[in-house]
Amino acid sequence: MKFGLPTKIKQNGMTYDSEDSRCKLFVGTTSATNGNGDLSIAFLTVVDDATNTLKQYFGVFNWDEKDACISQIMKHGGKWPVIVDNI
Numbered sequence: 812m813k814f815g816l817p818t819k820i821k822q823n824g825m826t827y828d829s830e831d832s833r834c835k836l837f838v839g840t841t842s843a844t845n846g847n848g849d850l851s852i853a854f855l856t857v858v859d860d861a862t863n864t865l866k867q868y869f870g871v872f873n874w875d876e877k878d879a880c881i882s883q884i885m886k887h888g889g890k891w892p893v894i895v896d897n898i
Contacts, residue, residue: 818878822885825857825866833858833865836881838872854891855884867891 818829827834835856840849853872856865868888872880 818881820878820881820885821860822882824860825885826860827855827857827881827885831858838874853880853884855881855888857885 818827820827827836829836833856835854837854838851839854840851842849851872851874852869854867854869856867858864859866868884868890870880870884870888872884
């Protein structure tokens with residue numbers, strides 16, 4: 812896992828804040844890119860500013876463009892359901 816300065820991004824009425832324990836960023840890498848190298852995918856948990864509920868999105872990720880990637884994922888990423896922590 813790579814770490815850096817705290818990140819806070821607002822997009823589409825949602826907030827990703829690396830200092831908010833509810834917000835999560837998981838990054839995985841796959842080599843299934845038709846021979847074009849590895850592909851990193853990020854899974855984000857963000858806070859909906861209007862309802863204070865959690866939403867989750869995923870999309871292509873690059874550590875060198877971390878903030879821009881997070882913003883793009885929040886804007887155009889695929890959605891995935893919130894997973895309950897205390898099952």
